[in-house]
Amino acid sequence: MQAIHQIGANNSGFDKFLTLRFYKTFVRPVFEYGLSIINTTKKTFKLLEKAQDNAIRKIFHGHATSSTQAIKHMNKIATMEERKMVLQAKNIYRTFQLPNTTLIYTMLRQVITTRDTHFKKLQKRNEIWQSLPLPPANSRTLPIFITEKLLREAINKYLKKNMIQKQCEQFYVGMCRSNIANDPIMYLPMHNFERSRIIRWRMGWLPGRPTTCKNCDTTLNNNTTRNHLTQCLKLHQILQVPIIVTSPIDYILNQLPTKQTSNRIKQNYFIQKWIQITKIFNKIETLCHTTEDEMNPDPEDISPLIHWLKPPTAN
Structure with missing residues (x-):
């Protein structure tokens, strides 16, 4: 954030909308590193969310405890928990779409017959992936029939559900527009x-x-x-x-x-x-x-x- 602050993402430089785009392009990917392939603890997510909130407060010159919920909603900035769900769902989808000549595809044939694996846990714990029409748990069929359109619809449904919940629970978010878009x-x-x-x-x-x-x-x-x-x-x-x-x-x-x-x-x-x-x-x-x-x-x-x-x- 300090480097971006020095090149113009500050109070007298770029506008806030552009500065937030800088944040989402250059800073947030650092926070998200590895989220698509690992299972993280609640403590880790609390630290990641705190880091994101501090970055946003730095952009808007807020104090240490000022709320950032409304500005995240207005700029389509998901929580780190939501980002994990989306990134993992996309990663699982891409894994199943790999050519059958790849090493990972060959490995998947053995993974589905193994009782407990890290990859299976990622699928089981991912709310977006579990909302898709998957084959039975004891089936040896790979879900290669899942299309990008189905995945995109599942992601939008998941984010929409979370947005409605936030608007019900958080006053200032509830006063904003009821859609997932930049205000x-x-x-x-x-x-x-x-x-x-x-x-x-x-x-x-x-x-x-x-x-x-x-x-x-x-x-x-x-x-x-x-x-x-x-x-x-x-x-x-x-x-x-x-x-x-x-x-x-x-x-x-x-x-x-x-x-x-x-x-x-x-x-x-x-x-x-x-x-x-x-x-x-x-x-x-x-x-x-x-x-x-x-x-x-x-x-x-x-x-x-x-x-x-x-x-x-x-x-």
Whole structure:
């Protein structure tokens, strides 16, 4: 991480989305070395997951105990346990697809007749592999009929199941989009301070440590918690979101498009919502900041996202 940090993956260099791609390309494979062929203990996985969390915290300048669950979900970063399952399932599949003239294929003919082998344990303990339509345990038939499509579907089903479980158990992950993909807020064009505020909101770092709310009667001793600010700033009414929605801001963020549209109604809708979201975050930053001055950007500095949502028409 230090080497990547020095070449530009830092706070004043590459954006966070690109830096995370550097992490997944160069750093994570170091953590994953050997996972596809060995059975590791829970203690080992705890250390590997801690190493991954520390790398992500370094990218986002988080403190030692800050949560990384939401940012991993938003950037399609699997846990080390999930990576082990996927890598081992792919390795088992490739092993069975080798030509019958290879040494490993010849070895497999003897492995299936042996009671206990390391390779059999890898198959038995792999949740993804066990979900495939395999031959009976006492059969001598090799599962060469397993196709890449079947394996890909099994992997997606496994990751989807884990994602649903995380969204049920972890509040900030539950507020994100319910799909396994990069969240558009990581790559859509916008100012750095706009993206920073949204990411910090998603991760639970904004509003941050509760302070006395300056927007309402200070004698009531209301703190700037997420729930209080939602009610105090009347976010449901401003954003025109149903009252049953827990987080109006996340509700709108989850609607942001992943690609440009030529529909004028949709363009105007998202532009209006983005202007409202920007004003809300300015207000939240002001309430949670020590300064008494309201934090408003230059009105002539139009957000790049607005230009992207409604590109100029060609003459």
